[in-house]
Amino acid sequence: xxxxxxxxxxxxxxxxxxxxxxxxxxxxxxxxxxxxxxxxxxxxxxxxxxxxxxxxxxxxxxxxxxxxxxxxxxxxxxxxxxxxxxxxxxxxxxxxxxxxxxxxxxxxxxxxxxxxxxxxxxxxxxxxxxxxxxxxxxxxxxxxxxxxxxxxxxxxxxxxxxxxxxxxxxxxxxxxxxxxxxxxxxxxxxxxxxxxxxxxxxxxxxxxxxxxxxxxxxxxxxxxxxxxxxxxxxxxxxxxxxxxxxxxxxxxxxxxxxxxxxxxxxxxxxxxxxxxxxxxxxxxxxxxxxxxxxxxxxxxxxxxxxxxxxxxxxxxxxxxxxxxxxxxxxxxxxxxxxxxxxxxxxxxxxxxxxxxxxxxxxxxxxxxxxxxxxxxxxxxxxxxxxxxxxxxxxxxxxxxx
Amino acid sequence: xxxxxxxxxxxxxxxxxxxxxxxxxxxxxxxxxxxxxxxxxxxxxxxxxxxxxxxxxxxxxxxxxxxxxxxxxxxxxxxxxxxxxxxxxxxxxxxxxxxxxxxxxxxxxxxxxxxxxxxxxxxxxxxxxxxxxxxxxxxxxxxxxxxxxxxxxxxxxxxxxxxxxxxxxxxxxxxxxxxxxxxxxxxxxxxxxxxxxxxxxxxxxxxxxxxxxxxxxxxxxxxxxxxxxxxxxxxxxxxxxxxxxxxxxxxxxxxxxxxxxxxxxxxxxxxxxxxxxxxxxxxxxxxxxxxxxxxxxxxxxxxxxxxxxxxxxxxxxxxxxxxxxxxxxxxxxxxxxxxxxxxxxxxxxxxxxxxxxxxxxxxxxxxxxxxxxxxxxxxxxxxx
Numbered sequence: 163x164x165x166x167x168x169x170x171x172x173x174x175x176x177x178x179x180x181x182x183x184x185x186x187x188x189x190x191x192x193x194x195x196x197x198x199x200x201x202x203x204x205x206x207x208x209x210x211x212x213x214x215x216x217x218x219x220x221x222x223x224x225x226x227x228x229x230x231x232x233x234x235x236x237x238x239x240x241x242x243x244x245x246x247x248x249x250x251x252x253x254x255x256x257x258x259x260x261x262x263x264x265x266x267x268x269x270x271x272x273x274x275x276x277x278x279x280x281x282x283x284x285x286x287x288x289x290x291x292x293x294x295x296x297x298x299x300x301x302x303x304x305x306x307x308x309x310x311x312x313x314x315x316x317x318x319x320x321x322x323x324x325x326x327x328x329x330x331x332x333x334x335x336x337x338x339x340x341x342x343x344x345x346x347x348x349x350x351x352x353x354x355x356x357x358x359x360x361x362x363x364x365x366x367x368x369x370x371x372x373x374x375x376x377x378x379x380x381x382x383x384x385x386x387x388x389x390x391x392x393x394x395x396x397x398x399x400x401x402x403x404x405x406x407x408x409x410x411x412x413x414x415x416x417x418x419x420x421x422x423x424x425x426x427x428x429x430x431x432x433x434x435x436x437x438x439x440x441x442x443x444x445x446x447x448x449x450x451x452x453x454x455x456x457x458x459x460x461x462x463x464x465x466x467x468x469x470x471x472x473x474x475x476x477x478x479x480x481x482x483x484x485x486x487x488x489x490x491x492x493x494x495x496x497x498x499x500x501x502x503x504x505x506x507x508x509x510x511x512x513x514x515x516x517x518x519x520x521x522x523x524x525x526x527x528x529x530x531x532x533x534x535x536x537x538x539x540x541x542x543x544x545x546x547x548x549x550x551x552x553x554x555x556x557x558x559x560x561x562x563x
Numbered sequence: 564x565x566x567x568x569x570x571x572x573x574x575x576x577x578x579x580x581x582x583x584x585x586x587x588x589x590x591x592x593x594x595x596x597x598x599x600x601x602x603x604x605x606x607x608x609x610x611x612x613x614x615x616x617x618x619x620x621x622x623x624x625x626x627x628x629x630x631x632x633x634x635x636x637x638x639x640x641x642x643x644x645x646x647x648x649x650x651x652x653x654x655x656x657x658x659x660x661x662x663x664x665x666x667x668x669x670x671x672x673x674x675x676x677x678x679x680x681x682x683x684x685x686x687x688x689x690x691x692x693x694x695x696x697x698x699x700x701x702x703x704x705x706x707x708x709x710x711x712x713x714x715x716x717x718x719x720x721x722x723x724x725x726x727x728x729x730x731x732x733x734x735x736x737x738x739x740x741x742x743x744x745x746x747x748x749x750x751x752x753x754x755x756x757x758x759x760x761x762x763x764x765x766x767x768x769x770x771x772x773x774x775x776x777x778x779x780x781x782x783x784x785x786x787x788x789x790x791x792x793x794x795x796x797x798x799x800x801x802x803x804x805x806x807x808x809x810x811x812x813x814x815x816x817x818x819x820x821x822x823x824x825x826x827x828x829x830x831x832x833x834x835x836x837x838x839x840x841x842x843x844x845x846x847x848x849x850x851x852x853x854x855x856x857x858x859x860x861x862x863x864x865x866x867x868x869x870x871x872x873x874x875x876x877x878x879x880x881x882x883x884x885x886x887x888x889x890x891x892x893x894x895x896x897x898x899x900x901x902x903x904x905x906x907x908x909x910x911x912x913x914x915x916x917x918x919x920x921x922x923x924x925x926x927x928x929x930x931x932x933x934x935x936x937x938x939x940x941x942x943x944x945x946x947x
Contacts, residue, residue, distance in 0.1 A: 205706040225828075259825055259840065268718060270687050270740060279697040287623060287779040295784050296927070299686045300719060300740035305928040308826040314837060317826040317930050318748055321685065321719035321740035329737060333752065336759055357696045360707045361714035416761065417677065418736035420727040423715040430733070433677075441761075550715050551724025553736050 166338045166411045167400050167562060168504050170249025170393030172241035172349070174222075175498060176212040176386060176488050181248050185505050187487065188513040189535045194488045195372065195384055200273070201356050208363060208370045211354045212386025212489025226310045232271035232297045235306035237389030237494070238263075238351035242307040245347060245393040250405060253311065262316030262343050263307035264334045265391075266326025266350035267493035268549075270300030270319070273353045307347055307391070315343055324490070325455075325547030326350050327390060327497030328555035332414035335557075338396050345399075349391035349497035358492070359385050365424070367459050373490075374517035375456035375483035376463050376530040383457045386489025390497030392504070397562070409507045412542070412558040413442030419552025426462055426548055431469040434554040435544070439473075442558035446474045448542045449558075451512055453499040455546040456483025457490055466546065467525045480538070482515040482531035496547030496555065503543035503559050512536045567754045567819045569800045570764075570812030571667020574905040575659040576796030576892065577611065577630045580640065582666060586909040594886070594910040605858040605910055605920075610890050613792040622775040625782035630794035630893035631773035641729070648712050649725065650689040651772035655797035656722035657729050660766050663799040664730065667812030669764070671730060675810050680734030680762045681726050682753045683799075684745025684769030684897045688719035688738075691774035722770055734762040743862050744824070744924045745769050746798070746900030747932035751822045753802055764811040768799030769901040781894045791864050794893025798901030817908055820849035820919075820935045827929040835874045838923065838931035842878035849935040851919055853879040856935065859921045860903035863887040864894075871923040875933070879921070900924050900932075908938055 173180070176194025177187030187194070194212045203209040214237075219228040222240040231239070242263065246253070253261075269275075274297045278290040301319045308317040316337065320329045327350035334348035362368040362383060369382035400407050415438030419427040439446060455466055463483075470481060484502050485491075491498055502513045518532040542560045549555075573581055578588040589595075592608035613628035637646050637654035641661070646654065660681060664671060671679060687693070696717045700706040715721050720738040727736050735756045739748045746769035753765035771777065773795035781793040803811035805818070823841040827834030846853050856879060861871040864887055876882050888903045889895065895902060903922045922934040 207707070262826070267740070269693070270719065272693070275687070275690070275693050276697045279694045280701060282694065283698055283701050287775060288625070288783070290779060290783060292783045295780050298690070298780075299742045300688075301686070301742045301744065301926060301930065302928060304741070305826070305926070305930060309828045309928065312828050314826050314828070314833075316824050317741075318752075318824075319740045320752075321688065321738040322723075322736070323718050323720045333755070336755055340759070355697075356700045356706065357693065357709070357717055360700045360709045361696065361711065361717060363707045364709050364711040365714060366711075416680075416735045416737075418680070418724070418727045418733050420676070420731050420733045420736075423721070423724055423728070549720065550718050551720040551736065552727060553720055553724065 164396035170245035172245030172391040174389040232274040233353040239306040239310035241389030241391035260344040264330040265303040266330040272355035323549035325549040325555040326493040328547035350494040351389040352492035372517040373458040375458040378520040378522040384489035386491040438556035452481040568815035569817040572800040573662035656770040659797035659799040660726040667801040670810040677733040678763040681766040682737040684749040686742040690776040692716040745897035764803040770797035792893035794895040796898040821845040824932040830929040834929040838874035841933040864889040
């Protein structure tokens with residue numbers, strides 16, 4: 163089995179595009195939340211989201227024509243381009259068919275689906291634009307990465323909802339560990355859209371202005387968007403080419419609640435953590451920081467925190483949620499969590515949970531790294547991702563020993 | 564070799580529910596043909612006649628016919644409890660998962676359900692569910708007047724999640740969304756989960772539902788002058804290691820010898836090369852003589868539609884019988900590859916010798932995939 167390391171990071175986020183801006187955003191506890199501009203939100207009681215209004219695909223993309231690809235594909239391709247640049251890898255130095263992409267998503271090309279639906283409402287089914295219909299499939303998210311970077315290896319889109327980036331990182335890890343590939347671009351992408359905004363509102367899971375995970379008075383998520391891609395390669399290759407190695411992917415765990423379509427399950431999530439620890443050959447006491455799923459809904463944060471307490475006992479590492487800063491970026495969420503965890507190891511700091519005011523008495527053993535980033539030596543990070551459908555996925559990232 | 568076998572399967576679609584329904588339809592279409600030297604080879608049959616589908620939908624349709632199971636009623640198979648909010652794709656997939664477990668004679672219980680997972684392929688989940696939800700945000704008096712209970716249906720992992728709930732599948736639960744490639748990608752994903760030891764068995768499948776939304780996509784994006792009927796199906800296969808726990812089913816009837824994938828940026832000639840490379844690698848990994856591959860099942864439709872067959876033959880060095888799955892079953896997008904494997908397993912009679920087949924898939928953007936499967940026909944069909 164090859165060891166697998168992270169050598170390139172590509173965040174396209176509401177708190178920064180590119181690794182240095184994103185790192186700065188995490189360190190300063192920046193909020194990426196703004197009034198929704200990508201659709202007319204005037205009829206909604208809640209009108210804020212973590213959009214990326216500064217995203218100008220044509221400034222980041224070199225090969226693909228943005229007009230031919232939906233917004234989520236653009237996020238994925240731009241994030242992968244940033245990760246490649248960050249890695250310093252010369253693409254000519256590796257065999258292109260040994261390089262692939264795995265992209266996770268919740269809603270795929272949701273903006274394109276909404277555009278053709280508006281045409282359908284306006285003029286009937288036969289008025290849907292065939293060119294847009296050619297852009298609706300979710301497989302294009304990974305295909306956009308392969309096309310942009312001219313990768314001729316794997317091109318896989320995993321649609322396991324809000325833990326999809328962790329699935330993608332896990333699958334990429336397997337491909338590299340087993341020698342099936344030499345380099346993999348893995349992470350996720352999603353776009354802010356009306357239907358998710360409406361659905362979360364009606365579920366009672368959407369908050370108004372600020373997402374405050376683990377706070378006593380937390381009241382829900384804010385939808386967010388972006389692209390989060392990590393470049394992974396095997397350790398020997400990274401050393402041979404003299405790469406800057408951020409961290410190592412130690413392993414991952416997946417399981418399924420098989421219980422309820424939307425409500426998380428404490429026992430099952432705790433089991434997923436144990437499974438991830440076993441697969442990564444670590445013990446709970448090795449974990450220095452947990453990048454939480456931490457959506458900011460009363461239910462998720464309570465269930466997640468109690469599952470953490472079940473597994474970690476009387477030694478609970480700091481647990482923070484970057485969703486407080488960027489909102490819930492859906493399929494990209496655990497990709498951003500993995501990037502944040504990687505940066506925590508590389509730079510020795512804990513990203514904060516912002517908007518935090520009051521301790522939750524039910525979670526009194528939890529340290530949410532409130533409001534301000536903290537300097538800390540971080541050797542092992544646990545990155546949590548949970549989803550509708552009971553799709554739990556947890557990735558362990560560690561300093562390279 | 565992947566060392567992974569199929570111990571049971573199901574197809575739910577126009578022919579009905581289960582392997583027998585599909586086998587009957589294929590027998591009528593004479594897919595399996597005896598040769599003079601006593602073997603049986605696959606032959607390309609005439610496509611079935613599409614049926615009138617107007618009773619399925621209230622919305623206008625581009626054509627009045629399709630390859631759909633018009634009388635499919637999820638309650639007849641699973642009852643009313645827990646199924647009332649399923650969309651059609653979820654219903655087809657959940658029924659197929661249950662039938663595949665039954666077909667395999669799998670014994671799923673609390674001692675093993677954490678070791679059993681499911682991976683399903685799709686294009687974008689239920690286009691009807693997502694588009695309908697968006698539509699409500701546009702046409703209701705207030706944009707948030709959507710039904711919260713239907714919200715999970717807008718997420719692409721709905722079918723896999725519901726299958727897990729219905730049958731208590733606590734292992735790896737995944738959804739791959741690569742359209743025409745999705746079934747072969749699901750096979751790769753599922754086989755990897757087994758060979759890496761994350762689970763002992765995986766239900767691997769793919770699903771597409773008939774809906775006005777998909778019918779219009781077929782109509783508006785198809786090749787001019789060549790209207791393919793829109794099809795629907797869910798196909799699900801239970802996979803486990805060759806050496807496997809008893810509960811995963813007693814009768815292996817096919818072995819997945821090789822699974823490969825490659826991308827040709829921009830499609831066209833780059834994708835031709837990618838697919839040829841895929842097939843070449845698959846042959847090498849399977850350790851077989853390409854001349855033994857007697858049939859190729861592709862996602863193609865028309866006789867002049869050869870963008871899978873020609874690159875595949877370039878790698879094989881000969882021209883095996885071709886079965887164009889989209890010609891047989893209509894445009895089934897993600898479900899196409901699953902129908903290919905189901906056709907291969909359902910087509911031949913019980914006495915036939917083991918046979919090798921190649922499955923191929925290709926997406927418009929340049930994605931390609933190939934699988935080589937060895938079937939022991941009749942290896943478990945009796946008594947199922």
